[in-house]
Amino acid sequence: MQGELRCTINGVVHAIDSFSSEPLLFFLRDKIGLRSTRYGCGQGTCGSCTVIIDGEAKMSCETITKDVSGKTIETAEVFENDCEHPLVKSFIEFQAGQCGYCLPGILMASKSLLDKKQNLSRLEIAEALDANLCRCGAHSRILDAIEKAYQISNEKGT
Amino acid sequence: MKNQVPKPLLDYPKLGDWLKVTPEKKLVFFSGRVELGQGNVTALLMMISDELGIEPEKISLQTARTDMTPNEGFTAGSMSIVHGGQSLRSAVATLRQQILSISASRLGVDALELDLSNGQIIQKGSFCFYIDEVLDQIDLSSEIPSGAKIKEPSQRWVQFREIDRVDLLEKMTGAPFVHDMIEEGMLFGAPVHPANMYSKLLTLDVIALSKRPGVIKVVQDGSFVGVLATSQRFALEAAEWAREKSEWKEIDGKIENPISHLMAQSHDFEIVSETGDVNKNSGEWCELTVSRPYIFHGSIGPAAAVAKWENEKLTVWTHSQGVFQLRDALAGVFETAEDNITVIHKAGSGCYGHNGADDAALDAAILASEVEGIPVKVVWSRYDEFHAAPMGAAMSTKSRAHLDQDGYITAFDVEVTSVPHSSRPGTGGTPNLRSAVLIKNSKLPAKSPDVPAVRGGGAERNAVPSYNFGPVRVKKRLVHDLPFRASALRSLGAYNNVIVNEGLIDEIAHRNGEDPLAFRIKHCVDDRSKELLLRLDSETKKYKENLKESQGWGVGYARYKGVSGLCAVFVNVTVDEGVVVDNVVSVSDVGEAISPDGVKNQIEGGIVQSISWTLKEAVKTDGVSTTVDSWFDYPIIKFSEIPSLNTILIERPFEKPLGAAEISQGPAGAAVANAVRHALGVRITELPITREAIITSLLSNEI
Numbered sequence: 071m072q073g074e075l076r077c078t079i080n081g082v083v084h085a086i087d088s089f090s091s092e093p094l095l096f097f098l099r100d101k102i103g104l105r106s107t108r109y110g111c112g113q114g115t116c117g118s119c120t121v122i123i124d125g126e127a128k129m130s131c132e133t134i135t136k137d138v139s140g141k142t143i144e145t146a147e148v149f150e151n152d153c154e155h156p157l158v159k160s161f162i163e164f165q166a167g168q169c170g171y172c173l174p175g176i177l178m179a180s181k182s183l184l185d186k187k188q189n190l191s192r193l194e195i196a197e198a199l200d201a202n203l204c205r206c207g208a209h210s211r212i213l214d215a216i217e218k219a220y221q222i223s224n225e226k227g228t
Numbered sequence: 229m230k231n232q233v234p235k236p237l238l239d240y241p242k243l244g245d246w247l248k249v250t251p252e253k254k255l256v257f258f259s260g261r262v263e264l265g266q267g268n269v270t271a272l273l274m275m276i277s278d279e280l281g282i283e284p285e286k287i288s289l290q291t292a293r294t295d296m297t298p299n300e301g302f303t304a305g306s307m308s309i310v311h312g313g314q315s316l317r318s319a320v321a322t323l324r325q326q327i328l329s330i331s332a333s334r335l336g337v338d339a340l341e342l343d344l345s346n347g348q349i350i351q352k353g354s355f356c357f358y359i360d361e362v363l364d365q366i367d368l369s370s371e372i373p374s375g376a377k378i379k380e381p382s383q384r385w386v387q388f389r390e391i392d393r394v395d396l397l398e399k400m401t402g403a404p405f406v407h408d409m410i411e412e413g414m415l416f417g418a419p420v421h422p423a424n425m426y427s428k429l430l431t432l433d434v435i436a437l438s439k440r441p442g443v444i445k446v447v448q449d450g451s452f453v454g455v456l457a458t459s460q461r462f463a464l465e466a467a468e469w470a471r472e473k474s475e476w477k478e479i480d481g482k483i484e485n486p487i488s489h490l491m492a493q494s495h496d497f498e499i500v501s502e503t504g505d506v507n508k509n510s511g512e513w514c515e516l517t518v519s520r521p522y523i524f525h526g527s528i529g530p531a532a533a534v535a536k537w538e539n540e541k542l543t544v545w546t547h548s549q550g551v552f553q554l555r556d557a558l559a560g561v562f563e564t565a566e567d568n569i570t571v572i573h574k575a576g577s578g579c580y581g582h583n584g585a586d587d588a589a590l591d592a593a594i595l596a597s598e599v600e601g602i603p604v605k606v607v608w609s610r611y612d613e614f615h616a617a618p619m620g621a622a623m624s625t626k627s628r629a630h631l632d633q634d635g636y637i638t639a640f641d642v643e644v645t646s647v648p649h650s651s652r653p654g655t656g657g658t659p660n661l662r663s664a665v666l667i668k669n670s671k672l673p674a675k676s677p678d679v680p681a682v683r684g685g686g687a688e689r690n691a692v693p694s695y696n697f698g699p700v701r702v703k704k705r706l707v708h709d710l711p712f713r714a715s716a717l718r719s720l721g722a723y724n725n726v727i728v729n730e731g732l733i734d735e736i737a738h739r740n741g742e743d744p745l746a747f748r749i750k751h752c753v754d755d756r757s758k759e760l761l762l763r764l765d766s767e768t769k770k771y772k773e774n775l776k777e778s779q780g781w782g783v784g785y786a787r788y789k790g791v792s793g794l795c796a797v798f799v800n801v802t803v804d805e806g807v808v809v810d811n812v813v814s815v816s817d818v819g820e821a822i823s824p825d826g827v828k829n830q831i832e833g834g835i836v837q838s839i840s841w842t843l844k845e846a847v848k849t850d851g852v853s854t855t856v857d858s859w860f861d862y863p864i865i866k867f868s869e870i871p872s873l874n875t876i877l878i879e880r881p882f883e884k885p886l887g888a889a890e891i892s893q894g895p896a897g898a899a900v901a902n903a904v905r906h907a908l909g910v911r912i913t914e915l916p917i918t919r920e921a922i923i924t925s926l927l928s929n930e931i
Contacts, residue, residue, distance in 0.1 A: 169265025170399025207836030
């Protein structure tokens with residue numbers, strides 16, 4: 071096993087095929103079976119495939135899998151067992167979405183903001199999400215939900 | 229309230245058409261509608277729960293699939309609740325009556341003594357038993373009476389009013405889309421779509437293509453080319469390679485500027501509606517012309533489908549808006565009986581009308597026909613999405629208003645010149661699927677007749693203004709010779725027609741020196757629209773004060789299709805480098821709102837999408853195809869550009885539901901265009917209202 075590339079995805083260690091030039095998006099979807107990470111454009115222009123890599127929101131279609139060796143990755147499946155997470159709760163409460171295709175990417179972009187515990191204004195949150203497209207027009211509700219999640223997190227002091 | 233029989237009930241009159249009881253004694257209801265992201269599964273479940281008296285989590289809803297549910301046509305036009313939901317209510321009311329009467333016999337009492345609530349039979353306030361105990365006695369062959377007695381509005385919504393969207397959590401954290409389907413032995417397909425549907429393949433090195441990484445097989449049929457590969461990535465990469473290496477004979481007859489082409493037409497208009505002689509009075513006419521370019525549906529997830537052939541039977545999983553119509557179209561392409569094909573709806577990315585979903589289903593079916601028994605998944609590339617998918621139709625509308633000496637509008641005359649707004653699978657008797665044209669046994673699309681007036685019309689939708697303006701005439705001129713594919717996009721012609729009509733009304737109000745909103749209120753057709761506009765007026769007074777020179781406000785109003793939901797929108801804009809929409813206040817009336825928050829979500833989505841269309845969106849073309857390769861070439865509204873939204877819903881629980889998803893696009897676009905006019909003093913008449921369009925317009929006005 072020595073010399074094998076590995077990364078940690080949602081808390082589980084996975085081996086990486088080191089010869090692969092495969093984008094992380096397809097590694098996650100097809101090899102690991104984490105299909106909440108969505109293919110939207112494959113060009114780094116829509117944000118549907120956003121995941122968190124070592125705390126930063128990144129588009130997985132633009133990330134080569136072998137480059138995440140030794141890194142920690144989170145996908146929207148982290149929420150599957152954490153429905154009480156402030157983001158998940160507030161997205162449901164505000165009905166922050168319509169078709170839902172862009173939501174995992176938006177959730178990951180928001181989670182990376184939330185985890186950094188910065189005090190961001192609504193406009194700053196919006197600007198941070200400009201790389202994520204939503205076509206249904208649910209933006210305002212999504213921003214409401216993220217602001218509420220911020221508020222809950224701050225109240226908890228976490 | 230009139231109790232008309234909804235059309236789906238006429239086609240499917242038996243109780244068993246709308247529900248079944250599983251061996252575990254659970255109720256499963258059938259709807260021919262599909263969830264497109266508009267939340268209609270949640271709303272339909274709410275309607276069933278409320279009508280029957282059972283918790284939504286105890287029942288389930290099967291949406292459209294050709295082997296199981298009623299054929300309710302396309303899920304389109306804001307009709308899911310209006311027709312589909314009302315049909316289910318009648319079916320459920322019949323079921324409820326049966327359950328009560330079976331329970332009454334069992335208890336030896338009069339059915340009138342019993343109630344059904346929370347899935348329980350209640351007699352004079354006391355629990356008797358759960359309805360599960362009598363469900364096996366339901367007669368599913370019984371007819372739903374045409375006058376099925378649904379609950380009175382006053383009895384409704386005692387419970388189950390505020391339920392969460394049932395599908396949202398999985399869409400946020402899981403893999404429920406057709407794009408996510410995985411089956412044993414599945415192969416991954418990708419079509420090689422040429423620039424134009426009528427392009428002809430000249431050369432392609434099939435052997436080299438078959439040696440690309442992961443490619444299992446290259447499929448060629450006439451000018452259709454596709455690959456089958458071991459993964460989606462390999463399929464997409466091989467198709468991209470093939471597209472770059474292949475040569476195609478392009479079509480003749482480039483049309484560089486679709487709008488100029490429309491404007492240059494001279495063939496006769498067809499009169500599509502006329503309520504009197506618009507020329508009966510002499511006097512002054514004012515006119516305004518507004519055009520919009522082709523625009524993309526722009527789904528975030530590209531079109532996708534899964535198909536499998538087994539023993540000459542085809543099964544397709546699709547996010548199409550009309551599974552039955554897709555089935556029939558596929559039967560036409562493969563020249564097989566409709567019974568040999570099963571089409572099952574599966575969630576997709578929001579489509580906003582007829583996008584590439586059906587085309588991708590045919591691509592998958594063609595590719596799967598080469599590998600018996602193996603499921604094939606096709607997910608279009610972003611390139612396919614921007615080149616092969618049909619687009620919202622380009623159009624131009626000229627409206628003229630006749631004024632009396634007091635400045636009242638006394639006649640209205642509209643001329644709509646447009647590409648047809650509909651090319652759905654099967655309409656006109658041809659498949660209307662992209663690859664059906666490319667294959668050797670080519671099936672060309674019939675000339676589109678556009679959407680008939682009984683369904684709200686296509687190009688001419690909402691050309692009749694929603695005011696009392698005396699006689700109104702609407703003329704339509706369809707233009708068929710543009711080389712681009714157009715299809716239904718949310719609200720069809722209503723978007724442009726409302727913008728031009730509301731723009732003209734604004735110009736006249738300005739000229740009269742009247743407040744634009746007050747001028748509209750003066751011409752209201754009824755108390756319902758008047759109440760809406762008065763409410764908008766009272767909610768927006770503060771936004772009209774203390775405006776800077778670069779700021780303006782505008783309103784737009786329409787009743788969708790003339791008979792559906794009413795929506796009035798107010799916006800504030802600041803015009804600086806470009807246009808920024810600061811505030812939006814809307815007031816809507818959709819009759820009975822099943823899920824008020826769901827309705828608001830739809831209205832807000834329509835407003836935001838419409839702002840994006842109005843300020844940013846135009847498909848660039850080279851005369852044959854689009855030249856849009858990525859979202860960089862086709863910017864849409866971003867998070868930081870979203871205005872504050874105040875969405876007000878006037879609830880009318882005693883009125884019938886009118887639909888919500890398409891009522892706000894026209895009014896929102898009109899409000900933005902009018903606000904820009906207010907801020908600049910100049911009207912932009914060629915959409916979108918970009919910075920470049922503003923500069924051009926200001927310069928030409930200076931001359």
